[in-house]
Amino acid sequence: MATVTNSCLIHHFQISSDGGCRVKYSNSSPFTHISNSKPKGSPVRCQSTSTEEVKPKRNILDNASNLLTNFLSGGSLGSMPTAEGAVSDLFGKPLFLSLYDWFLEHGGVYKLAFGPKAFIVVSDPIVARHILRENAFSYDKGVLADILEPIMGKGLIPADLNTWKQRRRVVAPGFHALYLEAMVKIFTDCAEKTILKFENLLKEESLQEEKVIELDLEAEFSSLALDIIGLSVFNYDFGSVTKESPVIKAVYGTLFEAEHRSTFYIPYWKVPFAQWLVPRQRKFQSDLKVINDCLDGLIRNAKETRQETDVEKLQQRDYLNLKDASLLRFLVDMRGADVDDRQLRDDLMTMLIAGHETTAAVLTWAVFLLAQHPSKMKKAQAEVDSVLGQGRTTFESLKDLKYLKLIVVETLRLYPQPPLLIRRALTSDALPGGYMGDKDGYAIPDGTDIFISVYNLHRSPYFWDKPHEFEPERFLVRKENEGIEGWAGFDPCRSPGALYPNEITADFAFLPFGGGPRKCVGDQFALMESTVALAMLLQKFDVQLKGSAEDVELVTGATIHTKNGLLCKLKRRDNAH
Numbered sequence: 168m169a170t171v172t173n174s175c176l177i178h179h180f181q182i183s184s185d186g187g188c189r190v191k192y193s194n195s196s197p198f199t200h201i202s203n204s205k206p207k208g209s210p211v212r213c214q215s216t217s218t219e220e221v222k223p224k225r226n227i228l229d230n231a232s233n234l235l236t237n238f239l240s241g242g243s244l245g246s247m248p249t250a251e252g253a254v255s256d257l258f259g260k261p262l263f264l265s266l267y268d269w270f271l272e273h274g275g276v277y278k279l280a281f282g283p284k285a286f287i288v289v290s291d292p293i294v295a296r297h298i299l300r301e302n303a304f305s306y307d308k309g310v311l312a313d314i315l316e317p318i319m320g321k322g323l324i325p326a327d328l329n330t331w332k333q334r335r336r337v338v339a340p341g342f343h344a345l346y347l348e349a350m351v352k353i354f355t356d357c358a359e360k361t362i363l364k365f366e367n368l369l370k371e372e373s374l375q376e377e378k379v380i381e382l383d384l385e386a387e388f389s390s391l392a393l394d395i396i397g398l399s400v401f402n403y404d405f406g407s408v409t410k411e412s413p414v415i416k417a418v419y420g421t422l423f424e425a426e427h428r429s430t431f432y433i434p435y436w437k438v439p440f441a442q443w444l445v446p447r448q449r450k451f452q453s454d455l456k457v458i459n460d461c462l463d464g465l466i467r468n469a470k471e472t473r474q475e476t477d478v479e480k481l482q483q484r485d486y487l488n489l490k491d492a493s494l495l496r497f498l499v500d501m502r503g504a505d506v507d508d509r510q511l512r513d514d515l516m517t518m519l520i521a522g523h524e525t526t527a528a529v530l531t532w533a534v535f536l537l538a539q540h541p542s543k544m545k546k547a548q549a550e551v552d553s554v555l556g557q558g559r560t561t562f563e564s565l566k567d568l569k570y571l572k573l574i575v576v577e578t579l580r581l582y583p584q585p586p587l588l589i590r591r592a593l594t595s596d597a598l599p600g601g602y603m604g605d606k607d608g609y610a611i612p613d614g615t616d617i618f619i620s621v622y623n624l625h626r627s628p629y630f631w632d633k634p635h636e637f638e639p640e641r642f643l644v645r646k647e648n649e650g651i652e653g654w655a656g657f658d659p660c661r662s663p664g665a666l667y668p669n670e671i672t673a674d675f676a677f678l679p680f681g682g683g684p685r686k687c688v689g690d691q692f693a694l695m696e697s698t699v700a701l702a703m704l705l706q707k708f709d710v711q712l713k714g715s716a717e718d719v720e721l722v723t724g725a726t727i728h729t730k731n732g733l734l735c736k737l738k739r740r741d742n743a744h
């Protein structure tokens with residue numbers, strides 16, 4: 168394990184342009200060396216400007232917590248490094264940031280003693296690959312399922328393995344290429360409405376001298392992502408970019424509650440009668456009812472107008488000219504009367520929540536990062552101008568928006584949504600030895616709760632050069648000797664034809680959509696949606712932060728977002744007509 172000194176243990180509430188923590192590798196192309204074989208000696212070294220040693224933080228609360236955890240786990244996790252100071256640290260900042268500091272201190276697999284529970288924190292690609300792919304069916308969603316089940320029922324994210332196996336087979340074919348092509352048209356239509364709204368606001372402002380509008384872009388992206396998910400998943404026009412409605416309010420209310428539950432460690436929603444007695448819980452139940460009634464109506468309507476049964480024919484439809492090319496249409500036409508309404512509703516609710524906030528967060532952080540790197544914004548705009556001119560984004564043009572795509576993936580690297588993946592071992596398991604240490608791996612008992620820290624993997628000084636810097640170009644280098652363009656240290660041959668770098672090309676050191684059988688079903692959808700929205704914004708506007716980057720505080724629930732919005736100044740580009 169490399170020695171890491173104190174200056175690396177900064178809290179990365181903001182990304183600074185110089186990275187804040189300087190690291191260097193003895194190996195210039197670290198990715199190519201990820202393999203099951205452990206590195207000999209200590210191949211990577213994290214250098215820092217300070218020589219101060221890390222001082223373990225302890226207080227009575229932490230000591231008691233560690234003792235309790237070891238006692239309750241029967242000492243079975245005893246040899247694993249333990250994050251000291253866990254309990255007291257957790258109250259100060261988002262959990263995933265503390266997990267990063269402890270990762271630098273304790274390595275790729277360590278134990279977090281948290282009251283009566285122990286969580287294992289994994290920040291090593293080999294161990295992550297084992298849990299997510301190689302031994303995926305020995306794990307379920309554990310704590311996450313407890314939190315989400317009241318909202319998503321047996322939808323794909325919280326579903327137990329048996330339900331998941333049946334439903335994944337039904338839902339995944341819905342994301343076929345022709346559907347995605349039709350969706351790019353919907354993304355473009357919706358993004359155009361957002362841009363039009365900005366232009367109209369600008370017209371109102373142009374009586375003033377500056378001709379600049381100030382907006383909370385995080386809120387605007389949230390509306391845009393909601394409209395897109397409504398139309399593409401169940402052909403429902405929320406129209407939230409321009410109006411408010413009871414359904415929109417209910418969706419935001421439900422998202423807010425889902426978020427609150429995911430940051431709260433006590434399942435207060437399980438307290439008997441709470442849903443009738445506590446006003447907040449009553450509101451949540453009534454919000455849920457508004458959305459469920461809306462979804463039930465849409466499912467009923469789709470069933471009444473059901474058309475075909477054959478999956479192959481459905482996949483060959485002229486999706487671009489369909490009035491309703493939604494996923495719901497596909498699922499009902501494919502399964503028709505067989506489909507269980509409740510299960511369908513759970514799946515739609517899951518996609519509404521999973522697909523909305525995540526994409527809005529990617530767009531928010533992409534703009535945040537670009538605003539701090541004006542030269543990269545100019546480079547992106549030059550690409551948009553050369554590929555699109557003043558035209559619209561299309562399925563074909565996405566292939567040529569190469570730099571924009573790298574901006575999207577680099578944003579996901581720095582701000583993964585969600586920053587942690589949660590699993591619980593269904594049986595005892597032997598975790599493999601990781602890449603980063605000289606350990607032989609650990610045996611874990613069934614019931615062990617695990618956080619796979621995507622944030623730590625994505626900012627690992629062992630795999631990324633200048634891990635905290637925004638450098639979309641890092642993914643695009645010429646591969647030595649082969650003369651082909653590939654992704655830095657990644658092997659594009661592992662996933663030929665991939666439009667974006669992914670966990671396969673990176674061998675699980677880059678996991679923006681998870682990996683293995685429970686990987687995000689909407690990954691391509693989300694990447695294309697983010698690329699389209701970003702391209703259309705940059706085509707028309709120069710964007711600046713209203714205040715300084717340091718003013719933008721981050722908070723987390725299910726995703727990483729800002730505390731008070733992303734206040735920006737938008738100015739129409741000189742050459743935009």
Ligand code: HEM
Binds near residue numbers: 323522588693
């Ligand atoms: C940038 C946007 C998105 C990000 C970063 C993202 C990320 C993820 C991640 C990391 C997982 C795996 C969770 C785990 O292993 O525990 C996941 C699962 C999932 N996502 Fe996404 N997602 C995005 C957009 C979407 C969209 C647009 C949809 C649907 C339209 C969607 C639907 C789902 C579903 C249904 C699952 C569960 C898959 C399963 O268990 O079979 N996601 N997502």
